[in-house]
Amino acid sequence: MKVLRSSFCWPSLFKDAHTMCRSCERCQKLGKLIRRNMMPLNPILIIDLLDVWGINFMGPFPISFGYSYTLVGVEYVSKGVEAIPCKYNDHKIVLKFMKENIFSRFGVPKAIISDGGTHFCYKSFETLLAKYEVKHKVATPYHP
Structure with missing residues (x-):
């Protein structure tokens, strides 16, 4: 990167950099990684089309x-x-929106994500989601 930032360039720049890194013993050795130095592992969420709705x-x-x-x-x-x-x-x-615009047009999703307002945590809304086995997840600014 220093070479590029200094405005030096030649036709085989990237090939030469690759060759230098492959021949450098220090670049090729990797010390023992301890848990403190490891990147956190986050699962990749695999969801299909129309499975999750935010409302x-x-x-x-x-x-x-x-x-x-x-x-x-x-x-x-x-x-x-x-x-x-x-x-x-x-x-x-x-409730009307969920029945007419989501369930009837696109099918029943697996999850609904909302901000947890009083209109989404009402008993009849929870009953509707329980009837169709839809998970209700609450996202806040602290836990998106």
């Missing part, structure tokens, strides 16, 4: 045609968006 209210906005909120559902893999305007931000609208 949340946006607003309140200035009232337009009687609506001041927007309920938005985002599919995590394709980033597809479903949104409806709402007059209120309550659990009845969430």
Whole structure:
């Protein structure tokens, strides 16, 4: 990198760098890694299309045609968006949205992620998700 930052360049620069690193004994040796020096291992989540949806209210906005909120559902893999305007931000609208816009159009997902607002932690919402065996995960700014 020092060579490139110093504006030196020649046709076989990368080939020469590769050859130098392969012949350098210090570059080829790797000391014992202790747990403190290891990178943390995080599992790779494998999810299919339409398996996980994020849902949340946006607003309140200035009232337009009687609506001041927007309920938005985002599919995590394709980033597809479903949104409806709402007059209120309550659990009845969430239930209707889930049944009409998610379950009936795309099938039952494996998980729903929300911010844990009162409209998502309501008994009827939890009952609907339990009926279809959908996991409800809560994401906060501290635990996305």
